[in-house]
Amino acid sequence: MAPTIKDIANEAxxxxxxxxxxxxxxxxVAPQTRSRIESVxxxxxxxxxxxxxxxxxxxxxxxxxxxxxGHFSEVELFYSQIFLGMEYAARHNDYYILLTTVREExxxxxxxxxxxxxxxxxxxxxxxxxxxxxxxxxxxQHVPFVLVDYEVPGKNxxxxxxxxxxxxxxxxxxxxxxxxxxxxxxxxxxxxxxxKERYRGYTEAxxxxxxxxxxxxxxxxxxxxxxxxxxxxxxxxxLLENHPEIDAVFCCNDTTALxxxxxxxxxxxxxxxxxxxxxxxxxxxxxxxxxxLSTIRVPKLEIGKEAYKLLYELIQNPRMAPQTRxxxxxxxxxxxx
Amino acid sequence: MAPTIKDIANEAxxxxxxxxxxxxxxxxVAPQTRSRIESVxxxxxxxxxxxxxxxxxxxxxxxxxxxxxGHFSEVELFYSQIFLGMEYAARHNDYYILLTTVREExxxxxxxxxxxxxxxxxxxxxxxxxxxxxxxxxxxQHVPFVLVDYEVPGKNxxxxxxxxxxxxxxxxxxxxxxxxxxxxxxxxxxxxxxxKERYRGYTEAxxxxxxxxxxxxxxxxxxxxxxxxxxxxxxxxxLLENHPEIDAVFCCNDTTALxxxxxxxxxxxxxxxxxxxxxxxxxxxxxxxxxxLSTIRVPKLEIGKEAYKLLYELIQNPRMAPQTRxxxxxxxxxxxx
DNA sequence: CTGAAAGCGCTTACAG
DNA sequence: CTGAAAGCGCTTACAG
Numbered sequence: 001m002a003p004t005i006k007d008i009a010n011e012a013x014x015x016x017x018x019x020x021x022x023x024x025x026x027x028x029v030a031p032q033t034r035s036r037i038e039s040v041x042x043x044x045x046x047x048x049x050x051x052x053x054x055x056x057x058x059x060x061x062x063x064x065x066x067x068x069x070g071h072f073s074e075v076e077l078f079y080s081q082i083f084l085g086m087e088y089a090a091r092h093n094d095y096y097i098l099l100t101t102v103r104e105e106x107x108x109x110x111x112x113x114x115x116x117x118x119x120x121x122x123x124x125x126x127x128x129x130x131x132x133x134x135x136x137x138x139x140x141q142h143v144p145f146v147l148v149d150y151e152v153p154g155k156n157x158x159x160x161x162x163x164x165x166x167x168x169x170x171x172x173x174x175x176x177x178x179x180x181x182x183x184x185x186x187x188x189x190x191x192x193x194x195x196k197e198r199y200r201g202y203t204e205a206x207x208x209x210x211x212x213x214x215x216x217x218x219x220x221x222x223x224x225x226x227x228x229x230x231x232x233x234x235x236x237x238x239l240l241e242n243h244p245e246i247d248a249v250f251c252c253n254d255t256t257a258l259x260x261x262x263x264x265x266x267x268x269x270x271x272x273x274x275x276x277x278x279x280x281x282x283x284x285x286x287x288x289x290x291x292x293l294s295t296i297r298v299p300k301l302e303i304g305k306e307a308y309k310l311l312y313e314l315i316q317n318p319r320m321a322p323q324t325r326x327x328x329x330x331x332x333x334x335x336x337x
Numbered sequence: 338m339a340p341t342i343k344d345i346a347n348e349a350x351x352x353x354x355x356x357x358x359x360x361x362x363x364x365x366v367a368p369q370t371r372s373r374i375e376s377v378x379x380x381x382x383x384x385x386x387x388x389x390x391x392x393x394x395x396x397x398x399x400x401x402x403x404x405x406x407g408h409f410s411e412v413e414l415f416y417s418q419i420f421l422g423m424e425y426a427a428r429h430n431d432y433y434i435l436l437t438t439v440r441e442e443x444x445x446x447x448x449x450x451x452x453x454x455x456x457x458x459x460x461x462x463x464x465x466x467x468x469x470x471x472x473x474x475x476x477x478q479h480v481p482f483v484l485v486d487y488e489v490p491g492k493n494x495x496x497x498x499x500x501x502x503x504x505x506x507x508x509x510x511x512x513x514x515x516x517x518x519x520x521x522x523x524x525x526x527x528x529x530x531x532x533k534e535r536y537r538g539y540t541e542a543x544x545x546x547x548x549x550x551x552x553x554x555x556x557x558x559x560x561x562x563x564x565x566x567x568x569x570x571x572x573x574x575x576l577l578e579n580h581p582e583i584d585a586v587f588c589c590n591d592t593t594a595l596x597x598x599x600x601x602x603x604x605x606x607x608x609x610x611x612x613x614x615x616x617x618x619x620x621x622x623x624x625x626x627x628x629x630l631s632t633i634r635v636p637k638l639e640i641g642k643e644a645y646k647l648l649y650e651l652i653q654n655p656r657m658a659p660q661t662r663x664x665x666x667x668x669x670x671x672x673x674x
Numbered sequence: 675c676t677g678a679a680a681g682c683g684c685t686t687a688c689a690g
Numbered sequence: 691c692t693g694a695a696a697g698c699g700c701t702t703a704c705a706g
Binding site: 341342343353354357358360361363385386388389390391392393394 | 682683684685686
C-alpha cells in the first residue's frame, strides 16, 4: 500500500498537521522539523492522495476542455494543439484537463458533460464555436469559464482571442506590397467571429491602399458552412473563371487555402506567379503542401497556456472582472506568395 | 451550495446509508422508500461528489491515456480518434480519461505523468509506440495498462491490435485481382510492429498468387524513421525510376500513400491507369485527396472503445490473464485503384 | 512552532 | 429493510 500522511507523521515523529503544513508550504515550521519531514517524504516516496486533498479543500483540481465534436475530428489539427498547450501549463500545478466533446444540437438537460453534471471541475475552457445553450448554462450556474477563439457578441465573457484583424491586415498588405492588384477573398462560416474579423482586416487593408475596386462582392466567395477544402476549391473556381484578372487570394484559413491551391492548379495557373495564395492559422499541413503555403501563424500552444492561466487566475479571484486577452500572430512567408 | 447526501436523507426522512444504497443500487431498499428518495434526488438535482466517493471507495475513477508527443501532434489524426473512442465509452460509467503526452527520451524519475506520480488513475492506455521505460515502470508498479496499436515482442501484455496482416493481405490481393503484376511496397519505421505486419501481409499475398518476383528488394522502399509524406515521395521516385514496370504501390499507411500520389503525379503517370495506389488506416484526408485514396479502414473509435472495455474489465478482475484483442479492418475502394 | 480535533461527503460492514 | 458508526486521507482553524 502506498504510504499516507500518517505514515510520514509516525516516521518523522510529528503530527499529521505538521506534515500537512510542510506539504502545503503554509504556516511556520521549524527548519529542522521541516527538513526531517521532507527527507521522510523523499524516502517513502510519499504523494498526497488527490481525492482526499480535493475533498478537504473543496476544489476538484480539474478544468474541463469542451469542444464541438466536428472541430475535434477535423481533418486539420488546430484545437487539439490548443488543448496540448493547456495540458502543458496544467502540469506545473498538477491540474488535470478533462477533454470532452459536445454535439451541435446541445441540450443541457441531456447532453451536459459528466464533469459538469458532477461539478467535477473548477472551471471550463470552451474551444472554438460551442452551443449557446452551453454557455448560458455555465453563466447561470456560475461555473468559471473562458472562451477560446470565440466570443458572443454583446456579452462580456472571459476570452482568449486571436488577433484576426491585424493578421488579415498584414497578410493583405504583404500581398499588396508585392504588387498584387486584384485580391480576392475566400471564406467559410460567418457564424464564427474569427472569420468576420479576418474579412474586416482584408477589406480595411484594401481601403488603406486605395484598392477599393477589389471590394466589389464579385471578389468574395463565402458559404455559411464550416470551412473546408471544398469551399476553397469551389470559391477559387468561381472567382477565377469570372475574373481572370485576380492575381491573389486571401483565404480565411489554411484549410480553405489548400482547396484554393488545388483549384488554381487545376486551372493551370502558376502559383505564385499568376496567383498568390495566403492562408491563416499555420496548421501543420501548410508546411507540407506544394507549394508550401504562406500564412499567418496562430500560436496554438501559447493560446492554450493563456487559457489555462486565465482560468487559474479566475478561480483564485472569483470576483475578477471578465477580460479579453488578445494573442498576437506572425506572418510566415513560404512559396505560395 | 450544492446539496449533499445529508440533505437528501433529511428531506426524505431516512439515513444517509439508505440514500447511499439507492445511489449505488446495492442491497435491499423497500420500493416505496427507494422511490421517495429518488424523487428527492430529482427534485434537488443531487449528484454525489466525485472526490468523496473516490476517497471512500479507494478508486480514482480515472484512466490515463498516454501518447508520444510526436504522435499526438502528427499532421494526420489517428490517435486522437482513438482517444475519442475511449472518451465515448467512458461517458457511460462516469470515468474520466486523462490525456497526456510523453517525450521520446522518457525517464521515469523526471518525466512521469503527474497522474501516475500521484497514483491518480486506476489504469492506463498507451497509444502507439511509447518509451520502453514507461512500460517497464507500469509493469513493475502493477498499474493495470493496455497497449493500443503496439506490442512488445516476447512480452505478454494486454493489448488491442489492428489486424494489420489480414488488412495488408486483402489490399494486395485486391490489387492482384485487378490485374496488377508489379506491386511495390513503400513504408516507414520498422520500429513499429504494425508496419512489420503490414509488410508480412504484402509478401504473403504475393507468394500466394505466385508473384514471387515482386519480392526482390528492389520493389521495397523503407526508411527507419517515422512515416511521412516525404518517405512516400522519395520511395515512389526511387522505385518508379528504377522499375518503370511497377503498376501498383501498397503503402504502409495513408500518410505515406499521399506522398506516393504526389510523386506519381509529378512523374506524369496516371492514377490508377498506370499505377494503382493503396493506403492503410483511412485517415480523414484519404477521402479528400485527389484522386481519393483506396485504403484499409481502421475503425479508430471502436479501438478506443475496446481499449476502455479491456481496461475496465482489468480493474474489475485484477488477476485476469493478459489478453490480446484483434480489431478487424475493412477494405475501402476509392479512385486510386 | 506544533498537536488534537473537527470536518470535507461519501461507502460499507455490522446490528437490529 | 434501515440506521449508527467507523473510516477513507487529507486540511484547517484553534489552542497552547
